Amino acid sequence: xxxxxxxxxxxxxxIIPFEWLPLGQLPDVASGxxxxxxxxRLFPSPLEEDSEVDESMLSLLxxxxxxxxxxxxxxxxxxxxxxxxxxxxxxxxxxxxxxETDPVRIMIEKAGIQEEDLELRRLLIPNDHxxxxxxxxxxxxxxxxxxxxxxxxxxxxxxxxxxxAITDEQRNxxxxxxxxxxxxxxxDSLLENVMTVE
Numbered sequence: 001x002x003x004x005x006x007x008x009x010x011x012x013x014x015i016i017p018f019e020w021l022p023l024g025q026l027p028d029v030a031s032g033x034x035x036x037x038x039x040x041r042l043f044p045s046p047l048e049e050d051s052e053v054d055e056s057m058l059s060l061l062x063x064x065x066x067x068x069x070x071x072x073x074x075x076x077x078x079x080x081x082x083x084x085x086x087x088x089x090x091x092x093x094x095x096x097x098x099x100e101t102d103p104v105r106i107m108i109e110k111a112g113i114q115e116e117d118l119e120l121r122r123l124l125i126p127n128d129h130x131x132x133x134x135x136x137x138x139x140x141x142x143x144x145x146x147x148x149x150x151x152x153x154x155x156x157x158x159x160x161x162x163x164x165a166i167t168d169e170q171r172n173x174x175x176x177x178x179x180x181x182x183x184x185x186x187x188d189s190l191l192e193n194v195m196t197v198e
Contacts, residue, residue: 002103003189008127010194012186014104015090015121016113022179023123023186027084029179030076030139076139082132090121130194137187141180150180 095118098105
């Protein structure tokens with residue numbers, strides 16, 4: 001996958017199926033439907049856990065639950081809808097359609113992938129959708145971290161599985177790691193290349 005900028009857009013090009021898997025599922029992952037016990041991570045209490053609660057604090061908590069939390073939830077939902085709409089606009093082409101000088105072809109050949117019938121996707125995202133993408137990526141990563149404690153995943157162990165037969169549990173572990181890493185890389189790219197541009 002190649003990330004680049006145009007005047008009014010950012011683009012992901014040469015997205016192979018393995019990379020499209022986490023991207024295509026981003027709005028669903030960020031919705032928290034599969035992480036019901038982790039969704040509170042998106043709406044942390046305004047008070048510290050050990051805070052003493054008086055009447056004014058109880059009022060603050062009521063306002064949080066009745067006003068702020070529903071508003072935040074609506075904003076998050078609108079961000080996910082923007083991302084879902086952008087994903088639905090993805091275009092596809094076959095690897096065989098890339099000419100010899102196409103940066104996508106060069107990148108894929110360098111990676112050792114030689115499938116002429118490989119389907120590649122391309123996303124062209126308006127710059128004004130960047131906040132929605134960043135927010136949705138953040139929602140997904142927070143939920144995944146809360147549910148799976150991603151920081152504790154063993155990347156060396158994951159790399160060691162590449163050429164071995166793996167169990168279903170190990171495969172699920174690999175998918176979790178893939179999703180988390182792809183989301184993080186895209187967040188970093190947006191932060192460094194799009195969100196800092198005036």
